[in-house]
Amino acid sequence: MAAPSDAPSARTSPASDRRDRLALALVVYAVLLGQTLVYPGVDLLTAEFGGSGVAGPTLFLAVEFAAFALFAGPWGALSDRLGERRRLVALAAGGGAIGYLALAVVASGGGDGGSRFPVALLLRGVQGAMTVGALSLAISALADRSGGNGRNMGVAGIAIGLGTASGAPIGGQLFEVGATVPLYAAAGLLAVAAAGSLTIPDRPPEATGATPNGTDSGGDADGGHGGLGALLAGVRDRRELAVPYAFAFADRLVAGFFALVGTLYFREAFGLGPGATGLLLAAFFAPFALLQYPFGLLSDRIGRVVPVAAGSAVFGLAVIAVGFAPSVPAVAATMVVVGVLGALMAPATLALVVDLGGEDGRGAAVAGFNAAGSLGFLAGSLVGGAVAAEFGFTAAFVVAGGSEFLLAVVTLPALVRLGRQSGRTAVFGGGD
Structure with missing residues (x-):
């Protein structure tokens, strides 16, 4: 249970909620910026550890997101049970900073590179397990604020998008300096996030216990299991969560695909270096970041169905178009379209999860969302490669x-059924 001094205030003002949103958005931004710094030159980085070919970058990305999938649930369940976020965010971000620093030290060490690669993968898993706690719980803390789930998840989306948008070009430039420089930068960013999170007051629902219907609340939904357990338990207890979780999986599959296959494709097909590759990735991430907040507000007004279903269908077709674009300018223009469509559907999908999770289990619901997304990223890296x-x-x-396109078509009836539910979710508008 949170200490009395940490108990959420019974009264909040719009100004304090705005300050909290900004501070939490900066934490999410720092975490995502640090994470994406390594993408433009992931092949160069894994070569420092002794990894080679497509297998090295694939494993390096896959291990982190396997850890994301396994450990998102325990962080969410623990947060719901204790009734606090900020100190857990600080703990997780601090652990992530240490993980990035350890990776940089190993990469800079001498000796047999092949023997360093398994050590690097182990450290990568630990770093991922800590980083997902900071990310997931900071988003959960944003969901705790008043003002509408679409608005709050739009703020989260802006932070996520800006982190990834700036991480690609900045990371590319850092790789031009040295292959391990992005790791040191990521460690510094996570350390700043850890310190900054301690300044943000907690405003979660009361710590979990018995809910009014006599069952355990969503914070214990995973029954003490890992992220996959939280994901499965969440779908079992609230079957409708399977719909946004499926979209989270497909959306992040595309993200994982671009992080690995897209990067290698741009480098090989057009002869781009890490810096230029980062700028090309930013053509997607910039509009994806800047439009999340207004599209989140839009989903509060018109509901979740149209942004999720229509956005995802056209998004999938635009992703295919990137692979057929004949030149760098054409690729950049298509990536902008992909970014706009991604911004349309992302905050609506996450807001739908918060709608369905309810106040007593939003931490676990968001953790399940992140677990599904992490599995998608993992699949995008492995299957795409x-x-x-x-x-x-x-x-x-x-x-x-x-x-992505087929998912939107297949799940449209389920989305419409969610929209017809009364008094449970704001699927067709009228969000809180």
Whole structure:
């Protein structure tokens, strides 16, 4: 239970909520910026550890997101049970900073590179387990604020988008200085996030116990299991969560695809270096970041169905178009379209999770969302890399974009059924 001095105030003002949103958005931004700094030159970084070919970058990305999927649930459940976020965010961000620093030290060490790679993968897993706690709980803390789930998740989306948008070009420039420089920068960012999170007051619902219907609240939904347990338990207890979780999986599959296959494709097909590759990735992430907040507000007004279903369908087709674009300017223009569509659907999908999770279990619901997304990122890296290696980059783009399009078509009836529920979620508007 949180200490009395940490108990949320019974009264909040719009000004204090705005300050809290800004501070939490900065924490989310720092975490995502640190995470994405390594993407533009991930092949160069893994070479420092002794990893080679497509397998090295694939494993390095996959281990982190496997840890995300496994450990998002315990962080969310612990936060709901204790009734606090900020000190757990600080603990997780501090642990992530140490993990990045340890990776930099290992990469800079001498000796046999091949023997360093397994150590690097182990440290990467630990770093991912800590980092997901900071990210997931900071988003949960944003969901605790008043003002509407679409608004709050739009703020989270801006922070996520800006972190990834700036991480790509900045990381590319840092790689031009040295292969381990992005790791040291990420460690510093996580340390700042850890310190900054301690200044933000907690305003979560009361610590979990028995809910009015006599069952355990969502914070213990995973029954003490890991992120996958939270994901499965959340779907079991609230079956409707399967819909936004499926979209989280597909959306992050595309993100994982771009982080690995897209980066390698841009480097190989157009002969781009890390700096130019980062700028090309930013063509997607910039509009994705800047439009999240207004599109989040839009989902509060018109509901979640249209942004999620229509946005995802066209998003998938745009991803396929990237693989057929004949030149760098054409790729950049198509990536901008992908970013706009991603911004349309992302805050609505996350707001739908918060709608369905309820006050007593939003930490676990968001953790399940992050677990589903992490599994998607993992699948995007592994499946995208395998398809690209076996059938070529064009086929990989078709698989990644086609999966998003087919999901939107298949799940549309389920989204409409959610919209017809009364008094439970703001699927067709009228958010709180």
